[in-house]
Amino acid sequence: MSKLSERDVCSKFITPALVSAGWDLHTQIREEVSFTKGRIIVRGKLHTRGKGKRADYVLYFRPNQPIALIEAKDKNHSLGAGMQQALDYAETLDIPFVFSSNGDGFLFHDRTGKATTTETQLTLAEFPSPTELWQRYCAWKGLTGKAIETLETPYYDDGSGRLPRYYQATAVNRTVEAVARGQNRILLVMATGTGKTYTAFQIIWRLWKSKVKKRILFLADRNILVDQTRSNDFKPFGPAMTKIEKRQANKAFEIYLSLYQAVTGNEEEKNIYKQFSPDFFDLIIIDECHRGSAAEDSAWREILDYFSTAAQVGLTATPKETKDVSNSHYFGDPVYTYSLKQGIDDGFLAPYKVVRIDIDRDLQGWRPAKGQVDKHGQLIEDRIYNQKDFDRSLVLEKRTELVARKITEFLKATDPFAKTIVFCEDIDHAERMRQALVNLNPERVKENRKYVMRITGDEQEGKAELDNFIDPESRYPVIATTSKLMTTGVDAQTCKLIVLDQRIQSMTEFKQIIGRGTRINEDFGKYWFTIMDFKKATELFADPAFDGDPVQIFEPGPDEPPVPPDEPGDETAPGDNNGEQMPGDTLVTVDGEKRLKYVLGGEVSVYVVAERVQHYGPDGKLITESLKDFTRNAVRKEYASLDDFLRRWHSADKKQALFEELEAQGVLLEALAEEVGKKTGKEFDPFDLICHIAFDRPALSRKERAEQVKKRDVFTQYGDQARAVLSALLDKYADAGITSIEDIKILTLDPFSRLGTAPELINAFGGKSAYLLAVHELEQQLYG
Secondary structure (H helix, E strand, O other): OOOOOHHHHHHHHHHHHHHHOOOOOOOOEEEEEEOOOOOEEEEOOEEEEOOOOEEEEEEEEEOOEEEEEEEEOOOOOOOOOOHHHHHHHHHHHOOOEEEEEOOOOEEEEEOOOOOOOOEEEEOHHHOOOHHHHHHHHHHHHOOOHHHHHHHOOOOOOOOOOOOOOHHHHHHHHHHHHHHHOOOOEEEEEEOOOOOHHHHHHHHHHHHHHOOOOOOEEEEEOOHHHHHHHHHOOOHHHHHHEEEOOOOOOOOOOOEEEEEHHHHOOOOHHHOHHHHOOOOOOOEEEEOOHHHOOOEOOOHHHHHHHHOOOOEEEEEEOOOOEOOOEEHHHHHOOOOEEEOHHHHHHHOOOOOEEEEEEEEHHHHHOEOOOOOOEOOOOOEOOOOOEOOOOEOOOEEEHHHHHHHHHHHHHHHHHOOOOOEEEEEOOOHHHHHHHHHHHHHHOHHHHHHOHHHEEEOOOOOHHHHHOHHHHHOOOOOOOOEEEEOOOOOOOOOOOOEEEEEEOOOOOOHHHHHHHHOOOOOOEHHHOEOOEEEEEOOOHHHHHHOOOOOOOOOOOOOOOOOOOOOOOOOOOOOOOOOOOOOOOOOOOOEEEEOOEEEEOEEEOOOOOOOEEEEEEEEEOOOOOEEOOOHHHHHHHHHHHHOOOHHHHHHHHHHOOOHHHHHHHHHHOOOOHHHHHHHHHHHHOOOEOHHHHHHHHHHOOOOOEHHHHHHHHHHHOOOOOOOHHHHHHHHHHHHHHHHHOHHHHHOHHHHHOOOHHHHOOHHHHHHOOOOHHHHHHHHHHHHHHHHO
């Protein structure tokens, strides 16, 4: 029995035990459930995916309602050998009941804290039934009667087989549970690009279909968000859904979508939400709730207070916590958080590289000569101007040109048609940046005038191109210059470059901007993105608040300890020009007063003083490291010495498995071979690359290794045909590497097919096992 594999254990013991306990094989038992995609690892211009996480069994009471997880091991392992891995998976999947098995029985771990004994051993016949575990689940969650019926209401299924990702299901289930228990203020935190709107749809669908909530309002603060929601994720609501517009309150529908500006106003007659009775809506979903709903005096807050009896669910990627605005003070602590870091680790969000560029005038500042005037003849105030002044109160045209030149250089060297967003200080800065980029890309602009577009709140033509910029199928516009309009809600799946030439001090706004690049689109080759930073904005990555849990901050009373000051750089209300300066306007508001914006041309030169590339490391921190250094550190973390590596190399039946292990650690062998090969002009085997880079051992090329074996004439015991095969295998190794000769199918290809059929060639060695032994001996000779 000890020879039974893990698969044998599953099919012969575990699955029959589950079916005997009453679990439905087709609707409640899922085997080999992959729930993450594997982190995308980027080195140079290449990327690979790490290994995704996969559970042997996940058991569901209802579809998308997981309640138990089983980790299986073969008969050579103990009953509880898989428990620690199972607990790790269960914690991620929010599953309370965890089992480990080797086919002899089960070790059962109850994570609810309600069991008399946390871990117990069960026989195969004692596995609990679905009803027993569901009752224990509901008792743990504090759910009874109608609340349980609500929880049992199914998800929307469009028949395509689309399933929510694990974190979406967790977010939906926790929110529905909270509403079913009677909780009326709920906060859900999900990183940009993780499907908040789809999650909101499933929450509404289940609560609506269960008849727990009958009239529902979905509030957003940008028209594009409402329209995208209506035509995409919310489409299944069909005729039950309407959008509130033209200040008309039609009460004949059940699902209402609205821009909050469409139902509020400074004048009482514009507050059309009051045409609905305060108890009309029993559920309100507030999208991007960090943008104002938590502020005591915001227009959103008026609506929420008016419909105070409704359950209110706030959705955000960036919970806002300052002394004036607090999401968690209003909504309570999040029922679930799925962070940017977690999304990148799971492989659902794109990692990023950061190019930090320091400009001399930004670091050293600039002071005008006595009596110096700008290009408009305005006398420049005598003081030192630095980074916080540039493009706000002082324009250095050469600086704008330098930034545009760096963007152009980057795109030319990578992909001239990579969708790019350039975040500028204001509308005037965005217009000047557009002009500079147009002048640096005349050929591209000649092909299509929309190669560079300014997309800002003041201009209709630019705003009209927003959908084309977002559409992966649309090539133009390629570069969008903007300031505030594109910070949130722009689903730019193929955006590969984000340029920060805007001073950002608000962590909330910073996270929103970074979120423009985090979506993955494999069909269009978008796996990662680059942030080009000219204004030290990415120093916020080092802030503990970046991706940390929100910390609530209140204004302290006389006897309370002091707290950090309020975040500067708060967002402004959308819909107008966002308080921005218009193109060509030479006045800027500073400290509430109108002041000149000075413009200086070629008389002030600027240049780059430092440029460095960093990438997102496995621990979520930015690291500056060469490919060689990274490889050395990653290999040495896995293998303490050269002997350790050699032992693993020689014991591996298939070298490809070893390469995959290393690639899962982020070692990109292809990129490494390319880098080392360029310097030496030789083609190296991964074995030599690793030994050379990680352990300083002299490297031999594949050709050199193959020739050494041929010179030794070590295969004299074989007949002519077998020796010819081994010689051809050596040539193939020299040309394509070790993995190419490990696959027996190679015998069907040229030049082997000229030596005989595959069965004839195998028989020349005395059979398949003898052939595989000969290949193994060949490998030993190559690496001995």
